[in-house]
Amino acid sequence: MKKYKIQPGDTLSAIALREYGTSMLFSVIAIQNHLLDPDVIHAGDELLIPYVTFRHRFAGENSTAARLAVTERYYGGDPDAQLIWEIVNGVAQKPIAKGAWLLIPDLADVGHHTVVAGETLPGLAFDWYGDEHLARMIELANHLPFQHVPAPGDILVVPKLNRRSHARGDTLAAMCRHEYGDVDDLQTRVDVVVAANNIADPDAIVSNQVVYFPS
Template sequence: MKNYIVAPGDTLFGIAQREYGDGGLYPVIAEQNHLSNPDLISVGQELLIPYVTYRHLFASDDGTAARRQLTESFYGTPDPGIQFIWEVVNGVAQRQIHRGAWLLLPELADVGHHTVVAGESFAGLAGRWYGDDHLSVVIANANRLDPATDPAPGQVLIIPGLNRRRHVAGDTLESLCVDEYGDHDVATRAAVVAAANHLGRPHSLFANQVVYFPS
């Protein structure tokens, strides 16, 4: 979550487009700030901007060149190890990306850090940070380490910016939010999560549905 001061010419759609890569996620900001009319924001107004993993609309045909170009454009490097990070996150490392698909692009700059303690593994950290231990390769590659070898105690790791996710199993959106955030202002949290996941019917979750939680 960060603070943002509305500047001349700003709209919620434009802020969401810049922060999230998807202007359609403007309801996330509106719900977090209890804005009854998203079209009415004032210069100098302070807004809370939840962190939502950046989204990219894949508008080209898939291929080696297209993937390399996306990696270089977003991360400033054609490094295949960095490319593998977003491929794993999106499940497209060995699968075609269809034109028009939305891709999640983890943040690798200006992120938090973690000092490894005894007994920690990449899989355990991925499970704790992202809700999926299979994303261990994301942490290892972001730190240019071998994912097959657990990090050493005392080692400082970059924490790639990526929202936690859960597979729904008999839960409600409200109960999931209580688990993730605690029981403070559950209604706002649930509304923000619904907006971030484009849930038109937040009270109708289904088993094994994946829900991402803004931070």
């Protein structure tokens, strides 16, 4: 989560569009900052901006050229980066529906991790993202071969991407408590998760539904 000082002319919708790729997620910022009226913000005030993985609306037809255009826009045409966003969205060697929203992992504002004995890339992928299958994303981001076994002391780039979890019959509040711990603002965290995932009814989470957790 980062801090942002409101500039003259800012609106929550414009901030959300810039930060998240869609103005529809303005409510994430409003909820996090307990704004009673999201249309009323004041220049000079400071907002907390939760990290929500950037969204891109795939407006074209499914084609190699359209995929390359996405990669060029966000990553400068890096072929490894293209496979990264395809893997994250489950569209590697699969069609993309016109109008689909794609998650765009951040490969610029990254963290770093020093490997310790016993760690594996699938294990790290599960710890970082809630999905061991994203080990391939870590490999690609670090230009490592398929099924690479890291050695203690190796330093890995950690792509920025929201953790995900598959609902297993838990309530959304229980999932958030597991993700964030016993924090004082748990209900706010729940409300932010609802907004970030466009969940219509937080009491009606279905089994195996994928939920993303802003940080």
